Amino acid sequence: MPWSRVKPELHEPGSFTENPEEGRVISYPEAVRDGLFQVLKHDPQVFLMGQDVDAPGGMFGTTRELQEEFGPERVFDTPLSETALMGVAVGAALAGMRPVYFHNRPDFLFLAMDQLVNHAAKWHYMFGGAVSVPLVVWACIGRGWGSAAQHSQALQGLFMHIPGLKLIMPSTCYDAKGLLIAAVADANPVVILEHRFNFKQKGNVPEGIYRVPIGQGVIRREGTAVTVVAVSHLVLEAFHAAQELAAEGLEVEIIDPRTLRPLDEEIILNSVAKTGRLVIADTGWKTGGVTGEIAAMVAEKGFSYLKAPIKRVAAPDVPTPAGYTLEEAFYFGKEEIKQAILELVK
Amino acid sequence: MNLPRETLTRLYYEMLRIRRLQLRIDALYLDNDMKTPVHLCIGQEAIPVGVCAHLEREDYINSTHRGHGHYLAKGGNLKALVAELHCKETGCSKGRGGSMHLVDVAVGHFGSSSIVGGGIPIATGLGLASKMRGQSRVSVAFFGDGAADEGVLYESINFAVLKRLPVLFVLENNQFSVCSHVSTRQAGEYVFHAMDLDLLLSAKLDGNDVLAVYEQAGAAVARARAGLGPSFLECQTYRLWGHAGCQAQEPQGYRDPAEVEQWRARCPIAMLEKRLLAAAMITRSEIEAMERKIAAELDEAFTCARQDPLPARADLPLYLFCE
Numbered sequence: 261m262p263w264s265r266v267k268p269e270l271h272e273p274g275s276f277t278e279n280p281e282e283g284r285v286i287s288y289p290e291a292v293r294d295g296l297f298q299v300l301k302h303d304p305q306v307f308l309m310g311q312d313v314d315a316p317g318g319m320f321g322t323t324r325e326l327q328e329e330f331g332p333e334r335v336f337d338t339p340l341s342e343t344a345l346m347g348v349a350v351g352a353a354l355a356g357m358r359p360v361y362f363h364n365r366p367d368f369l370f371l372a373m374d375q376l377v378n379h380a381a382k383w384h385y386m387f388g389g390a391v392s393v394p395l396v397v398w399a400c401i402g403r404g405w406g407s408a409a410q411h412s413q414a415l416q417g418l419f420m421h422i423p424g425l426k427l428i429m430p431s432t433c434y435d436a437k438g439l440l441i442a443a444v445a446d447a448n449p450v451v452i453l454e455h456r457f458n459f460k461q462k463g464n465v466p467e468g469i470y471r472v473p474i475g476q477g478v479i480r481r482e483g484t485a486v487t488v489v490a491v492s493h494l495v496l497e498a499f500h501a502a503q504e505l506a507a508e509g510l511e512v513e514i515i516d517p518r519t520l521r522p523l524d525e526e527i528i529l530n531s532v533a534k535t536g537r538l539v540i541a542d543t544g545w546k547t548g549g550v551t552g553e554i555a556a557m558v559a560e561k562g563f564s565y566l567k568a569p570i571k572r573v574a575a576p577d578v579p580t581p582a583g584y585t586l587e588e589a590f591y592f593g594k595e596e597i598k599q600a601i602l603e604l605v606k
Numbered sequence: 607m608n609l610p611r612e613t614l615t616r617l618y619y620e621m622l623r624i625r626r627l628q629l630r631i632d633a634l635y636l637d638n639d640m641k642t643p644v645h646l647c648i649g650q651e652a653i654p655v656g657v658c659a660h661l662e663r664e665d666y667i668n669s670t671h672r673g674h675g676h677y678l679a680k681g682g683n684l685k686a687l688v689a690e691l692h693c694k695e696t697g698c699s700k701g702r703g704g705s706m707h708l709v710d711v712a713v714g715h716f717g718s719s720s721i722v723g724g725g726i727p728i729a730t731g732l733g734l735a736s737k738m739r740g741q742s743r744v745s746v747a748f749f750g751d752g753a754a755d756e757g758v759l760y761e762s763i764n765f766a767v768l769k770r771l772p773v774l775f776v777l778e779n780n781q782f783s784v785c786s787h788v789s790t791r792q793a794g795e796y797v798f799h800a801m802d803l804d805l806l807l808s809a810k811l812d813g814n815d816v817l818a819v820y821e822q823a824g825a826a827v828a829r830a831r832a833g834l835g836p837s838f839l840e841c842q843t844y845r846l847w848g849h850a851g852c853q854a855q856e857p858q859g860y861r862d863p864a865e866v867e868q869w870r871a872r873c874p875i876a877m878l879e880k881r882l883l884a885a886a887m888i889t890r891s892e893i894e895a896m897e898r899k900i901a902a903e904l905d906e907a908f909t910c911a912r913q914d915p916l917p918a919r920a921d922l923p924l925y926l927f928c929e
Contacts, residue, residue: 307738333738339768344727344761351731351745354716355666357738359731374758378721379728385925387709387717388700392928423926447928 272463273499276432276480283434283466288458289321291433291465295440296323296360298469300330303358306444307334309345310362310398319362320400320459342368346375346397350383353395358444363399366415366453372397380449381424396443400454401492401543404587409579416491416542417549419451420520426450426474427521431495433463435518438472446474455543457493477524479531483511486601487531489554490514490541494573494593498541501598512601520550528554529562536567537604541597546574571600607817611887617659617816618882619896621651621875624675626900627684628847630908631674631691635852639912640691642704645672649814649846652874653778654679656819657746657839660827661714666736666745668729669718671706676718676748682710688907694914701917702925714743722783723749723756726775730762733773733836744830746774752783755791763798763838767805772830774823775838778813780845785860798838806838813841814874844869 277283286294299306308326310319314337318324327335338345342363349359363369369376380393402412419427426448430436436454443450480495481502490498495516502512513531517524532538538558542550551572558570573596580590607614628646635644647654650672658667658679669676677687683698690697691705698709706720716732719725729747736743753759754777766773777796781788799808807829811818819841826837846869848856882888 339761339765341761341765343758344730344765347724347727347758347762348731348734348765351668351716351728351733352735352738353731354728355732355735357735374721374724375727379719379724383717384928386699386703386707388697388702389925389928390699390709390711391716394928426927 270461270496272432272461272496277434277464283464285462286433286465287321288433288436288461288463291437291463292322292440292454293318293324293326294465294467295437296326297329299358299360299441299444300326300334302469303444305356306358306360307352308360308362309336309338309349311338311340311364313337313362319364320456323362342371343374346372347379349395350375350380350393353393354383354391358394358396360396360398360444363397365402365411366399367410367413369397369399369415376425376449376451377422381422384448385424392447393449394447395449396440396452397449398440398452398454400456402456403591406582406584406587407580408582412580414453414542414544414575416453416520417544417553419453420550420553424449425521426519428452428474428519429492430454430518431458431492431516433461433465435472437465438470439474439518441469442471442474445471450474453492455493461496472518475519475522475524477515477517477519477527479527480514480516481512483513484535485510485512486537486539486604487513487515487528487535488539488541488597488601489517489528490597491517491520491550492543494541494543494597497593498597501594501601505598505601510601510605523554523557525557525561528558529565532558532562533565536565538566539571539573539597539600539604541573541600544575545577546572547577549574568604571604573597573600607881607885609817609820613659614878614882615888615892617655617820618875618878618888620655620659620679621816621878622896623900624651624655624678625875626897626904627674627678630904632847632852634908636854640705642691642693642706643850644691644705645850646847647672647675649869649873650778650780650843651675652816652819653776653813653841653843654748656816657774657776657823659820660824661744661746663713665743666714666716666729666732668716668725668732668745668747669708670722670725670749670753671718671720672750673706673708673718673748677708677710677715680710680715681713682708682715684903685907685910686710689911689914692911692914693916694911695917696911696914723753723758725749726753726759727762730766730771730773733766733771734769737769737771742831744772744774744827746776748776748778750783751777751779751781751788751792754779754796755783763806763836766836767801770833770835772833773836774826774830775836777838777840778843779840780843782845782849782861784849785857787861796838796840799840806836808838808840810840810842813843814872814877816874816878844872846870
């Protein structure tokens, strides 16, 4: 399947990189792989498991040749058995190992929800702090080429709902590596949801170990007219929308929360205090999801800042269709974000 | 019976201790000091005791909602258990878990799940960690016939066989899941018995005969320690009490009282006691001394638990994340 044709290669804007002089330009999957390489190299407790992590293609390139590097004991293919394998990861984590469990697509995490939600997320609390589950679960949201209803779900709203889970959605090569390293170092279960649309990006990534703090958002572009909180690959879409609007004299601020739980509320509230207008863009469904949660948080804690109603750009509340025309109607990006911004200022 | 007298009396004592705790809970339950759903394992004591007799302190177990017996047999702290039943800050789970969620990391008990079958893959993962580190620690998953309805058992055994993990899958077939009899949920033998014994050591045994459990578990633990892989032990037993709560709360009409009486006559403790007395390996006065010791231990645990502090309301958010 020519997945790669869905989106052309794309260089991240220079402003997306911290300390650009330190790094080198690599692709997004290479950045993820670099993060995995570093944690496997520096911590003998870390191991990587998941269907096809040893395959020649290496899960879109993210795990390529890691088995050759670290051996079949530490990098291994698994039976599909998502329920049991998530439990196996929980058990290994309880013993002090640091499992990283890779999934091709979040849709299959539904099969592992019992162990992730009923067990991993509860274990530290339910036993009064006696035990902890340092576990990283990684999955990549699919999109396009008729992926359809069971191969393209953006399930962050579900995971954000669960106390005891941390939830990360990177949007840059730098963060993909730095957040992965931070997740592996964290003593709690951490879910990382990637998006296939980020995988065509190239960006500046330092070599070696560095961590991006979990729970800390970042301002991708400063502005005074409208705040856009965008998640995952929509950060880049929002950035391009903002660049186009700047030509029309409208300065839009782009916030990338990077972590949805814990959420950096302060960075969002500070921005809304400055702009008074808020657009929230998420790849997930609108109802009961990330945009609703962030909107409610701002309404509760920053209502007096708002000069206009909050706008949400999110997926329509239907399963993803396969057909090309319906897919086009379902998905959204720069234009829809731009439209929402313009509606707020007109 | 060709075991040392010390081993036999130890097995007897451990079963008796679990039974007396269960009966004490039963007697006090309607006082409502233990505000937690208890699932008593009366009649099933031989299985945790027969298996855990082979385990070292650092070996792992994973347990279920019906887990008081596993916890004590593995050496878990009794006072912390009783305090947990009272949901006190001094409980093994600091009052956050209750009866269904016991833990004692110091003896390899990493927490029990009340999701039926939930502990099975976790025990498998503990076994994986042991193997990856080149340790000789074995891991035991205790679970019931209800958990054997779940697909996760198949998935976990497949993985343990695939990786030759040092895991014992110990099925306590007590014949009931709440009020549903195993015959309404399962037909025929467990498929695991059909596997090549080299891949999976499997056995079907009388779970009320502690010596039978001890013998089979010994072989399974030795196999695991030698790096030869997992075992599946189907221990046939019977839940003498209702699913949850004390005996007075058991719903009527779902099983034949005559069947209960038949199994009561096969009480694992009474059966071993009879054999030990007949072989003159224990005396009545030794049994009475054990009873007195256990009663004193329980008196102290329950007295402390009643007096211990409850968790503070302000501590509600504590332990959400490990710092």
